[in-house]
Amino acid sequence: MTRIHLPHSVIVKSPSLLPMHYKVSELAIAIGIPERTLRDWLAAGAPHFRDQHGCLWIHGRDFADWVVGLRKPAKERKLADGEAFCMRCNQPVTMTEVSTHAMQGKLIMIRGKCPNCGCRINRGGRIPTYASNSITWKDAHNEN
Numbered sequence: 001m002t003r004i005h006l007p008h009s010v011i012v013k014s015p016s017l018l019p020m021h022y023k024v025s026e027l028a029i030a031i032g033i034p035e036r037t038l039r040d041w042l043a044a045g046a047p048h049f050r051d052q053h054g055c056l057w058i059h060g061r062d063f064a065d066w067v068v069g070l071r072k073p074a075k076e077r078k079l080a081d082g083e084a085f086c087m088r089c090n091q092p093v094t095m096t097e098v099s100t101h102a103m104q105g106k107l108i109m110i111r112g113k114c115p116n117c118g119c120r121i122n123r124g125g126r127i128p129t130y131a132s133n134s135i136t137w138k139d140a141h142n143e144n
Contacts, residue, residue: 004041004070006070006071007033009031009032010031010032010067013030013031013032014031014063014067015064017030017031017061017064018061019060019061021058021059022057022058023057023058024039024056027058027060042056046063046066047059079092079123080094082094083095084123085121086116086117086119086121087119087121088114089114089116093116093121094115095110095112095114095115095121096112096113098111099111099112100125106126107124107125108125108126108127109123109124110125111123
């Protein structure tokens with residue numbers, strides 16, 4: 001089965017579909033896609049049925065549940081304190097040669113090196129998390 005690309009408008013509008021039966025043309029207008037695209041989705045496995053006259057009907061809530069089932073799962077993993085995301089490796093890595101640089105207020109920039117490819121990686125942070133060896137921007141630039 002080929003992967004079905006769901007436009008953002010379908011993802012947003014499908015939860016508001018009513019628990020009733022829609023004709024193909026009605027559902028296409030309700031979610032803002034061409035009727036041909038909807039017919040292709042029905043052929044690819046979207047829930048539908050035919051009545052005794054051969055007309056296609058789609059139940060709104062069943063279609064909305066089908067759309068939710070096709071969506072990619074959200075990434076829920078947060079980075080640990082010593083990790084950053086390497087853009088070259090396209091994955092989270094544990095930083096080596098870590099140094100912190102004070103930014104404005106309580107913000108700091110953590111700069112390190114990727115252990116896999118050796119490129120420089122940066123990550124933002126706050127003072128309470130990395131308070132051991134950094135100072136605030138205000139302290140560094142204080143005239144006193």
